[in-house]
Amino acid sequence: xxxxxxxxxxxxxxxxxxxxxxxxxxxxxxxxxxxxxPEFETLVTxxxxxxxxxxxxxxxxxxxxxxxxxxxxIAAIDxxxxxxxxxLLNAADQMFGRPILFVKPDxxxxxxxxxxxxxxxxxxxxxxxxxxxxxxxxxxxxxxxTISVDAxxxxxxxxxxxxxxxxxxxxxxxxxxPRNLAxxxxxxxxxxxxxxIASWLEGLAAAGRRPLPAEAHASETILAAVVLLGVYRGEGxxxxxxxxxxxxxxxxxxxxx
Numbered sequence: 001x002x003x004x005x006x007x008x009x010x011x012x013x014x015x016x017x018x019x020x021x022x023x024x025x026x027x028x029x030x031x032x033x034x035x036x037x038p039e040f041e042t043l044v045t046x047x048x049x050x051x052x053x054x055x056x057x058x059x060x061x062x063x064x065x066x067x068x069x070x071x072x073x074i075a076a077i078d079x080x081x082x083x084x085x086x087x088l089l090n091a092a093d094q095m096f097g098r099p100i101l102f103v104k105p106d107x108x109x110x111x112x113x114x115x116x117x118x119x120x121x122x123x124x125x126x127x128x129x130x131x132x133x134x135x136x137x138x139x140x141x142x143x144x145x146t147i148s149v150d151a152x153x154x155x156x157x158x159x160x161x162x163x164x165x166x167x168x169x170x171x172x173x174x175x176x177x178p179r180n181l182a183x184x185x186x187x188x189x190x191x192x193x194x195x196x197i198a199s200w201l202e203g204l205a206a207a208g209r210r211p212l213p214a215e216a217h218a219s220e221t222i223l224a225a226v227v228l229l230g231v232y233r234g235e236g237x238x239x240x241x242x243x244x245x246x247x248x249x250x251x252x253x254x255x256x257x
Contacts, residue, residue: 019144019145020034020035020036020061020062020144020145020146020147021144021145021146021147022034022036022064022146022147022148023146023147023148025148025149025161026161026162027149027151027152027160027161028070029068029069029070029071030066030067030068030069030070030149030152031066031067031069032064032065032066032067032147032149033064033065033067033108034063034064034065034147035060035061035063035064039065040065043065043108043110044060044063044065044110046108047065047108047109047110047117047118047119048110048117048119048120048122048123049120049123051120051123053123053126053127054126055114055125055126055128055136056112056123056126058136058139059112059113059114059136060112062081062112062113062136062139062145062147063110063111063112064079064110064111064147064149065108065109065110065111066079066103066108066109066110066111066116066149067106067107067108068103068104068105068106068107068108068109069105069106070105070154071105072105072154072155072156072158073099073102073103073104073105073154073155074102074103074152074153074154074155075094075095075096075099075102075153075154075155075157075253076092076093076094076095076096076151076152076153076167076171077091077093077094077103077111077116077149077151077152078090078091078092078093078149078150078151078152078161078165078167079091079092079093079111079116079147079148079149079150080147080148080149080150080164080165081113081138081139081142081145081146081147082145082146082148083142083143083144083145083146087165088138088139088142088145089113089135089138089139090165090166090167091111091113091115091135092165092167092170092171093111093115093116094153094171094174095116096153096171096174096175096253096255097250097253099155101118102155103116103118111147111149113135113136113139114126114135114136115135149161150162150163150164150165150167151163151165151167151168153171153255156254157253157254157255157256158256158257159171159255159256159257166216168255168257169216170216170220171255172216172255173216173217173219173220174216174220175252175253175255176217176220177217177220177221177223177224178220178224178227178247179247179248179252180221181204181221181224181225181228182224182228182243182244182245182247182248183244183248185197185201185228185240185241185244186241186244186245186248188200189241194232194237194240197240198229198232201225201228201229201232202229204221204222204225205222205225205226205229207222208222208223208225208226228240228243228244231243
């Protein structure tokens with residue numbers, strides 16, 4: 001039995017009243033099943049179980065099942081929600097450093113604004129019992145929404161799709177920016193004091209208090225600086241250098257067109 005837990009019905013009814021158009025993907029082997037399909041609820045339950053906490057219940061009218069009917073695992077999926085020319089959300093979810101989460105051949109996953117859901121354990125992202133958050137801010141009265149899978153990256157690193165929304169640049173920056181920043185930290189280790197390095201990181205991280213730059217590498221550098229600064233403040237100098245070295249030494253996901 002499906003149970004909607006603590007649902008705020010006003011949001012849910014409004015969301016359910018919206019029209020969702022599922023755009024057929026141009027990527028061979030990628031299949032989409034939207035909420036209008038009689039299969040949808042059954043597939044959702046198979047993937048995440050029967051519970052429908054508030055955040056999930058509010059998200060499902062904008063969700064889509066993604067089936068991988070290719071011969072490779074999928075390491076990244078760019079799911080995009082639009083109304084006309086307006087982008088409500090460009091999710092660009094990637095699992096480059098977590099091969100266990102690659103979407104396997106013949107596997108189905110649930111894409112909602114909050115992210116890609118593969119199993120009931122991931123339902124904990126909705127455990128706060130709230131609708132707020134979960135990347136739903138633009139979905140309260142959106143009108144007629146179109147959902148599409150614009151691009152994917154296979155486990156080989158091969159990028160596929162139209163790249164209408166800049167997914168390749170964003171994913172490339174998520175790989176390269178943290179490595180470049182960590183390399184710079186280790187280079188500064190031999191010539192600057194930890195105070196100087198921390199001040200430099202603080203200057204980079206401070207930009208995150210404003211809207212992030214549109215340029216992908218700049219925004220990912222800011223996010224990486226926030227992470228490294230957090231390591232230094234929470235665990236100290238040695239931990240900062242250790243984390244930086246770990247980033248530099250980690251295998252590089254072979255993203256390519």
